[in-house]
Amino acid sequence: MIEFNEGYHTYYVYIITNKYRSTYYIGVTNNLKVRLTQHIENIIIGKKTFAVKYQLQYLVHYEKFTWIQQAITREKELKGWRREKKLELIRANNSTFEFLNEQFTAVPPL
Numbered sequence: 001m002i003e004f005n006e007g008y009h010t011y012y013v014y015i016i017t018n019k020y021r022s023t024y025y026i027g028v029t030n031n032l033k034v035r036l037t038q039h040i041e042n043i044i045i046g047k048k049t050f051a052v053k054y055q056l057q058y059l060v061h062y063e064k065f066t067w068i069q070q071a072i073t074r075e076k077e078l079k080g081w082r083r084e085k086k087l088e089l090i091r092a093n094n095s096t097f098e099f100l101n102e103q104f105t106a107v108p109p110l
Contacts, residue, residue, distance in 0.1 A: 011071035015061040021097060023054040024086060028075040033104040043110060057109045058099040061090045
């Protein structure tokens with residue numbers, strides 16, 4: 001049997017919202033700091049994406065994984081949930097629904 005124990009990776013499943021907390025986007029990335037910055041930059045340049053259309057740039061939830069397969073599985077699971085279940089998840093870990101961007105990036109949301 002071959003085992004691959006070398007290296008350490010971190011992947012994130014994250015949920016971002018707009019300033020009104022009315023629309024949500026779930027994504028997966030290996031660098032949350034860079035990805036949050038990209039969401040903000042896409043808004044500035046007016047790129048045509050779902051996140052830009054709804055001004056989604058505020059991090060409200062994230063989960064860390066070591067393996068990309070686990071992160072992708074979790075992302076798909078969360079995307080299949082109804083809105084209320086997603087809100088319960090966010091509230092369970094972030095009861096005040098505060099924006100968590102400062103934990104990962106110095107680039108402030110717009």
